[in-house]
Amino acid sequence: MNFYDYFKDKFYQFILTFICYAIILIIFFAFKIDIGIIISTFFILINLFIVSILIDYFRKKKFYDTLLKNIDKLDKSYLVLETISKPNFYEGELLYQALYDINKSMSENVKTIYQQSKEFKEYIELWIHEIKIPLSTLNLINNSHNYDRRIKIQLKRINDYVEQVLYYSRSENASKDYLIRSVDLSTIIRNVGLKSIDDLLENKMNFIVDKVKIKVLTDSKWLEFILEQIINNSIKYKKDNVDSYIKIEVNDEKNKTILTILDNGIGIKESDLKQVMNKSFTGENGRGKSKSTGMGLYIVKNMCEKLSHKIEIESKENEYTKVIITFFKNNYYDVLN
Amino acid sequence: MKKIMIVEDDKIMCDELAKLLSNNNFDPIILHDFSNSLNEILKCLPDLILLDINIPFMNGEMLLKELRKKSNIPVIMLTSSNSEIDEALSISFGADDYISKPFNSNILLLRIGAILRRMEVPVNLITYKDLRINLTKCTLNNNGIEIELTKNEMIVFRYLLNHKNKIVTRDELMTDLWNNNEFINDNALTVNISRLRSKLKSINCNGYIKTRKGMGYILS
Structure with a gap:
């Protein structure tokens, strides 16, 4: 709050006061009152006016300045009312009350929506568990009567989409649905390989894996999902008529472990590369080859953020795509164990 | 023939699992009475148990915890819940393996075989x-x-x-x-x-x- 703007706002009050003073002055002159009395009267009047303006200004300034400053400083500015005390002037009280009521109704509204989204998430989780029972039964039936690889692959596709919904809902929500443990990367890679074995063999993709036993801090289920998405992409965007491969390398460094997934697929156009992890982004590849939802990598990015792994994609069109996931080591965890 | 008990409340799933197991030279037993599951298990003394988490009366994790107080029959958790927390919990209660649905039946058989082999005296x-x-x-x-x-x-x-x-x-x-x-x-x-x-x-x-x-x- 600065004085100039305050003054501008109060301009009509000044005008009225001065008109009033002028009238009094004319009356004083008309009655031929002694000049000494006029001067002393006006001295008192003008001083009183200035003092009253200043008192009003500073009282308001204190309240509004704290309000504005706190709004600026808080990252959740809707909590500002908690940081200021109730003002002692009428307009301020009105404003305070109004803000309070607005806040209350908004929090109630947000709470309803939060509750709804939470219930929906719980329902989705439950539904996914339910849908997996018939899915696994179908898998078993297919296995024991007239095994058909095509059916198996389609069942896996259904399961992949279902999992995607599950992890989307888990990664979008504020609640903590993961558990960081020290897990063996080779076990995770083995599980991912076993899950995608039919797809990989059907598409004649060579799966080349570094044989190292390295442990990283992560949630194994989440990481398995992340790797599956990346491998599914490699299979989906493989180059025709060449010997395709997916190469997984693990490099252990002092403060971090680096997992690289390299394929010799169709690659990603340079202009698309920055956006591939955006929500609903389907680049040239997504539109060209098979239909893509543009969700896979977005979910992967979100999950990596939550697990605090760094994920980067490098690619050259028609040559390769390389996904690099960096796991950071935490000494604190070693101490705990 | 090794006896394998299936603790699972979905009827069709149970039957298919039983078929898979008997096709692979195991003797499957299906648990019917969930209200008294612990005693039923101890009564038939299977060589291995396939246990679901979402079962009526006592949930699978609790059942496992109770079972471990009395016996160390190997248990494979076979569940549709795909979360690290459930897995960690099951393992800490004494499960020998954790497989999430839908599973590859070859893998299930491999894991069963691996655990049964571990229980025997190692042969070289x-x-x-x-x-x-x-x-x-x-x-x-x-x-x-x-x-x-x-x-x-x-x-x-x-x-x-x-x-x-x-x-x-x-x-x-x-x-x-x-x-x-x-x-x-x-x-x-x-x-x-x-x-x-x-x-x-x-x-x-x-x-x-x-x-x-x-x-x-x-x-x-």
């Missing part, structure tokens, strides 16, 4: 006909003539041996290899099998591994 030397197989040294010995097998050949041979006189599909062999971190492709499997055959031939065991066209291989 197996004999099959005149053949003496050393699992730790990866060697085959037929009347004094010894040959070495590579890791992949050994995995393939061991799988055939564990399922002797039964047709083994390429899918099963492949799954077992991948389960042992050997991510080979179709051609490599063909090469491994033909090498294994020629090695067997070199120690006068010609024709042990037969091809059943369109189905797989059989050791007989």
Whole structure:
């Protein structure tokens, strides 16, 4: 709050006061009152006016300045009312009350929506568990009567989409649905390989894996999902008529472990590369080859953020795509164990 | 025959699991009375239990916790919940393995086999006909003539041996290899099998591994 703007706002009050003073002055002159009395009267009047303006200004300034400053400083500015005390002037009280009521109704509204989204998430989780029972039964039936690889692959596709919904809902929500443990990367890679074995063999993709036993801090289920998405992409965007491969390398460094997934697929156009992890982004590849939802990598990015792994994609069109996931080591965890 | 108890409330799933197990030379028992599940389990004393988490009356994790107070029958959790927290909890309650639905039936069988083998006294030397197989040294010995097998050949041979006189599909062999971190492709499997055959031939065991066209291989 600065004085100039305050003054501008109060301009009509000044005008009225001065008109009033002028009238009094004319009356004083008309009655031929002694000049000494006029001067002393006006001295008192003008001083009183200035003092009253200043008192009003500073009282308001204190309240509004704290309000504005706190709004600026808080990252959740809707909590500002908690940081200021109730003002002692009428307009301020009105404003305070109004803000309070607005806040209350908004929090109630947000709470309803939060509750709804939470219930929906719980329902989705439950539904996914339910849908997996018939899915696994179908898998078993297919296995024991007239095994058909095509059916198996389609069942896996259904399961992949279902999992995607599950992890989307888990990664979008504020609640903590993961558990960081020290897990063996080779076990995770083995599980991912076993899950995608039919797809990989059907598409004649060579799966080349570094044989190292390295442990990283992560949630194994989440990481398995992340790797599956990346491998599914490699299979989906493989180059025709060449010997395709997916190469997984693990490099252990002092403060971090680096997992690289390299394929010799169709690659990603340079202009698309920055956006591939955006929500609903389907680049040239997504539109060209098979239909893509543009969700896979977005979910992967979100999950990596939550697990605090760094994920980067490098690619050259028609040559390769390389996904690099960096796991950071935490000494604190070693101490705990 | 090993008795395997299925604790699962979905009827069709139970039946299919039972069919899968009995097709693979196990004796499946289905638990019907969930209200008294712990006593039922202790009464039939199975060699292994497949346990679901979402079951009526007492949830699977609690049941496992109670079971562990009385017995150390191996337990594989077979559940549709795919979360690290459930897995960590189950393992801490004493589960031996955790498989989430939907699962690959070959993998389920491999894991069951692995756990049952772990429960037995470890054997390094197996004999099959005149053949003496050393699992730790990866060697085959037929009347004094010894040959070495590579890791992949050994995995393939061991799988055939564990399922002797039964047709083994390429899918099963492949799954077992991948389960042992050997991510080979179709051609490599063909090469491994033909090498294994020629090695067997070199120690006068010609024709042990037969091809059943369109189905797989059989050791007989």
